[in-house]
Amino acid sequence: MERLAVLVRWTWGISVAAQVVLFAVLLLRGNFRKIPVFTTYIALNICQAVFVYAVYYRMGLRTLNSVILTWSSQALVQILRAAATAELLRLILKSYRGIWGFGWRVLTGAFGLVLVVALIASGRNFPWAVVIADRGIHLAFGIAVVACLLLVHHYSIPIHPVYKALLGGFCFYSCTVVLVNTLAGVLFVHGNPNYQMIWQSATLISFVLVLFVWTVALRKPLVEPERVLQAGPQELETSYWEMSPQINERLRQLNDQLGRFWKPEVTRH
Amino acid sequence: MNLTLILLGALVAVLLLLLAWTLHSPKESDAKATFSQVLEGAGRAHVEFLPQIRQALAEEDDQFLSRAGANPLRRRLKKERRHVALSYLRALRQDFDGLLRMAKVIATLSPELGVGQELERLRLTVTFLWKYRMVQVALYAGYASLPGMAALSNSISGLGVRLEAAMKDMGERAALAAEMISPSDRSRIHFS
Numbered sequence: 001m002e003r004l005a006v007l008v009r010w011t012w013g014i015s016v017a018a019q020v021v022l023f024a025v026l027l028l029r030g031n032f033r034k035i036p037v038f039t040t041y042i043a044l045n046i047c048q049a050v051f052v053y054a055v056y057y058r059m060g061l062r063t064l065n066s067v068i069l070t071w072s073s074q075a076l077v078q079i080l081r082a083a084a085t086a087e088l089l090r091l092i093l094k095s096y097r098g099i100w101g102f103g104w105r106v107l108t109g110a111f112g113l114v115l116v117v118a119l120i121a122s123g124r125n126f127p128w129a130v131v132i133a134d135r136g137i138h139l140a141f142g143i144a145v146v147a148c149l150l151l152v153h154h155y156s157i158p159i160h161p162v163y164k165a166l167l168g169g170f171c172f173y174s175c176t177v178v179l180v181n182t183l184a185g186v187l188f189v190h191g192n193p194n195y196q197m198i199w200q201s202a203t204l205i206s207f208v209l210v211l212f213v214w215t216v217a218l219r220k221p222l223v224e225p226e227r228v229l230q231a232g233p234q235e236l237e238t239s240y241w242e243m244s245p246q247i248n249e250r251l252r253q254l255n256d257q258l259g260r261f262w263k264p265e266v267t268r269h
Numbered sequence: 270m271n272l273t274l275i276l277l278g279a280l281v282a283v284l285l286l287l288l289a290w291t292l293h294s295p296k297e298s299d300a301k302a303t304f305s306q307v308l309e310g311a312g313r314a315h316v317e318f319l320p321q322i323r324q325a326l327a328e329e330d331d332q333f334l335s336r337a338g339a340n341p342l343r344r345r346l347k348k349e350r351r352h353v354a355l356s357y358l359r360a361l362r363q364d365f366d367g368l369l370r371m372a373k374v375i376a377t378l379s380p381e382l383g384v385g386q387e388l389e390r391l392r393l394t395v396t397f398l399w400k401y402r403m404v405q406v407a408l409y410a411g412y413a414s415l416p417g418m419a420a421l422s423n424s425i426s427g428l429g430v431r432l433e434a435a436m437k438d439m440g441e442r443a444a445l446a447a448e449m450i451s452p453s454d455r456s457r458i459h460f461s
Contacts, residue, residue: 098382105384139277142284149291155377164292171288175281182274245386 011204018211114140142174165217169210176206
């Protein structure tokens, strides 16, 4: 059987060990109850590692069947990763129903838009279609997470450090995969024989780093995100719908005034 | 392919910078701001100083000095006027920021947001900041316009009065609801 490079095997082993440790921490600290989807994502990653090892062992590294099976399992992991991220954002924003309603639209919109563009681009380059599609998913994911975090920052909503570490880890990993996939493509085109080893080990090393940060962040029981008073939701919603158009109208007038700043005839208000 | 690497590398760098910026918490104080703090800020509007600003920017002084031939004094007056105008413009910006902060608080507490409303406000804010910079640059270049400044001032103070009333109303409702919540729950609740 064709074998993986030594560095890849080592980093893969360390990655699996780190995932097992993180999974144990999630169980022992009781955090699996607060973030069940995230816990399932970690468990699925461990299962995927075992599955991929079995596939490589029985079918070899480069057979069509092994490629189809391993990338299919990756699709499942990607779906759970998106669900785990949505779970974290929902936990952060659950006290802010309006912002969460806005946030999931931003998340879905940004993700969908970039993904469609990326998939169209991947279809034009068939030999690398799967890799480019994978890169597109990670790019879409990274952009969507950053867009949501910008929204949270815009409304000055506090995020607990543990949630920052978890979301930051997801985003950092996606960004790394985007770069590494692209770099691997460049190395392949230039005929570098080690492109696959560099691609796999760099991806795995970045994932190990993220796992380490997550394990440190989750070593203590996860705190409940701060609750914010939502007094009289109906009245507050009414206030919002009364005030928001007025604010926008006043801001529009203000912009008009500012635009005509040097025209003395426009002084009435 | 190399171009792709450069473009994606730049995009990833921007994403990572934005990630670091959003996860870093420079706005901690903003997040902890209470209703009363926001209201307190809204009460100290620039409009209180409008008469003095009007006086400082009055054209009559300049015309008088020009007729009297006191050019050194006139130049000094122009310089100081520009300084006053810029300070006033900065004050207007602070008021604008304060009003936006209040608008954010209203949005944060509302259980439902209008995507169109929020995006429109974002667009208006970007436009305001652009125009503000243009006016600032023009003032640095040596121009000043009292009519424009006064109109700007009136616009902001009008918005402030309306928002202040809405915030007080919401604060009273929130306090009333807090009274109705059990003591164990109340200990975990705060305004932010």
